Amino acid sequence: MNxxxxxxxxxxxxxxxxxxxxxxRADEHRRGxxxxxxxxxxxxxxxxxxxxxxxxxxxxxxxxxxxxxxLDTPGGLVSSTRLIVKxxxxxxxxxxxxxxxxxxxxxxxxxxxxxAGHVAAMAPGTNxxxxxxxxxxxxxxxxxxxxxxxxxxxxxxxxxxDKRGRNADWAEEAVRESVSITETDAxxxxxxxxxxxxxxxxxxxxxxxxxxVSGNDVTLETAQAEVxxxxxxxxxxxxxxxxxxxxxxxLLSIGSLGLLIELYNPGLIFPGVIGAISVLLAFYSLQTLxxxxxxxxxxxxSFILFILExxxxxxxxxxxxxxxxxxxxxxxxxxxxEDYLRIPLTTILLVVGTTGGLMALVVGAAARSFNRQPVxxxxxxxxxxxxxKKRIDPTGMVALRGTLWTAQSNSPIDIDATVRVEAVDGLRxxxxxxxxxxxxxxxxx
Numbered sequence: 001m002n003x004x005x006x007x008x009x010x011x012x013x014x015x016x017x018x019x020x021x022x023x024x025r026a027d028e029h030r031r032g033x034x035x036x037x038x039x040x041x042x043x044x045x046x047x048x049x050x051x052x053x054x055x056x057x058x059x060x061x062x063x064x065x066x067x068x069x070x071l072d073t074p075g076g077l078v079s080s081t082r083l084i085v086k087x088x089x090x091x092x093x094x095x096x097x098x099x100x101x102x103x104x105x106x107x108x109x110x111x112x113x114x115x116a117g118h119v120a121a122m123a124p125g126t127n128x129x130x131x132x133x134x135x136x137x138x139x140x141x142x143x144x145x146x147x148x149x150x151x152x153x154x155x156x157x158x159x160x161x162d163k164r165g166r167n168a169d170w171a172e173e174a175v176r177e178s179v180s181i182t183e184t185d186a187x188x189x190x191x192x193x194x195x196x197x198x199x200x201x202x203x204x205x206x207x208x209x210x211x212x213v214s215g216n217d218v219t220l221e222t223a224q225a226e227v228x229x230x231x232x233x234x235x236x237x238x239x240x241x242x243x244x245x246x247x248x249x250x251l252l253s254i255g256s257l258g259l260l261i262e263l264y265n266p267g268l269i270f271p272g273v274i275g276a277i278s279v280l281l282a283f284y285s286l287q288t289l290x291x292x293x294x295x296x297x298x299x300x301x302s303f304i305l306f307i308l309e310x311x312x313x314x315x316x317x318x319x320x321x322x323x324x325x326x327x328x329x330x331x332x333x334x335x336x337x338e339d340y341l342r343i344p345l346t347t348i349l350l351v352v353g354t355t356g357g358l359m360a361l362v363v364g365a366a367a368r369s370f371n372r373q374p375v376x377x378x379x380x381x382x383x384x385x386x387x388x389k390k391r392i393d394p395t396g397m398v399a400l401r402g403t404l405w406t407a408q409s410n411s412p413i414d415i416d417a418t419v420r421v422e423a424v425d426g427l428r429x430x431x432x433x434x435x436x437x438x439x440x441x442x443x444x445x
C-alpha cells in the first residue's frame with residue numbers, strides 16, 4: 001500500500017512539474033517568446049565571425065523572437081565582413097543590428113554589418129560610415145588595385161542596401177568618399193530604420209514590424225519578450241584577446257624568448273613548451289591582422305642574432321643588433337592609418353626592454369662561464385695537485401681526485417711527495433714536485 005502511494009505521489013509531482021513548464025512556455029509565447037542580445041565589440045576578425053554565426057544559429061534553434069547584436073566597431077577584415085554579412089542575409093531568425101551604446105560607432109566594416117540586418121538601429125550619439133577600402137597592410141591602395149577594390153566594395157554595399165531596402169546611393173558614397181554620418185542623418189537618409197535609447201526602447205519600437213526571413217514575412221513580437229543577454233564563450237573570449245595587435249607582439253616575444261632559454265639550457269622543457277605555444281598563438285593572431293612582412297622578418301632576424309649570441313662569443317654585440325632589429329620590426333609590424341591597429345610605442349619599448357634585460361642576464365652568464373677556469377675534462381686537470389703513490393723515475397703513479405693516474409716528470413719524485421699537474425696527454429699526466437711553501441699556498445686557494 002505504501003509503495004503504491006509513493007509511486008502515485010511521484011507521478012503527480014512529475015505531472016505538476018510538466019504542467020508548470022508548459023504554462024511557462026505558453027506564457028512566453030503569448031508575451032512574444034524571448035530575444036537574445038549579444039555584444040559585438042572591437043575589430044571584425046574571424047573570432048567575431050564565429051561568434052555571430054553561432055549566435056544566429058543558437059537563436060534560431062531556440063525559436064527566439066529576434067536576435068540583437070549591439071555593435072561597436074572601428075572596422076576590420078573585408079573577408080570576415082563578407083562572411084558576417086552572408087550569415088545575416090541568410091539568417092533563419094530576425095536579426096537586429098543596434099549600434100550602441102552612445103559613443104559607439106559602426107565604422108568601415110561595421111557599416112556593411114549594420115545595413116545587412118533585418119532591422120538597423122542606432123543609439124543617440126553614435127555614427128556610421130567611412131567604409132573606404134585599405135590594403136592588407138592598413139594603407140591606402142594605390143593604382144589600378146585601388147579602383148578594383150573600391151568598385152568591388154561599392155557594389156557589395158549597394159547589393160546589401162538594395163536587399164534590405166535602404167539608401168543604396170549613400171552606401172556607395174560611404175565606400176567611395178568615406179563619408180560618415182550621425183544617427184539622426186542616418187535615419188533621415190534611410191540608412192537605418194530606428195533610433196532607440198536602449199534595448200527596451202528598441203524592442204518596443206520594432207514590435208509589430210514585418211520583416212522577410214528566409215523568404216517568409218515575419219511579424220516581430222518583441223514588446224513583451226524576455227530579454228536574454230548572452231556573451232562570448234570563454235574560448236572565443238581568449239581568442240578575441242589573442243588577436244589584439246599588442247598581444248600578438250607580446251606573444252611573439254614571449255614565445256621566442258622561451259625557445260631561446262630552452263636552447264641555452266636544454267632539458268628545462270617548461271620554457272620550450274610555453275615558447276612553442278606562444279609562437280603558435282602569435283602566428284594565429286598575425287594571420288588576422290594587416291601584417292607588414294618586412295617588420296615580421298626583422299623580428300625574426302633579431303632572434304636569429306640572439307641564437308648566434310649563444311654560439312659566438314661576441315660579448316653582447318649580437319644582442320645589441322638583435323634588440324635594434326626587434327625595435328624596428330615592431331615599429332613596422334602593423335603599419336596602419338587606423339589607431340586601433342597600431343602598436344603603441346610604450347608597448348614596443350616594454351617588449352624590447354624586457355627582452356634586452358633577459359638577454360643581458362644570459363650574455364652575462366655566458367661571459368662569466370667563458371672566463372671561469374674549467375673544472376671538468378682535461379682542461380680541468382691542469383693545476384690540480386696530487387700525492388705520489390709510486391716513485392716517479394721517470395714514470396710512476398699519482399693519486400688525484402680519488403683516482404690513480406700514470407704520471408711522468410723530468411726529475412725523480414719520491415713517494416708521498418705532492419705534485420702539480422702541468423699537462424695531460426690522454427691518460428698520462430706530466431707533473432712537477434710542489435715545494436712545501438707552494439703546497440701551503442695552494443692548499444688555501
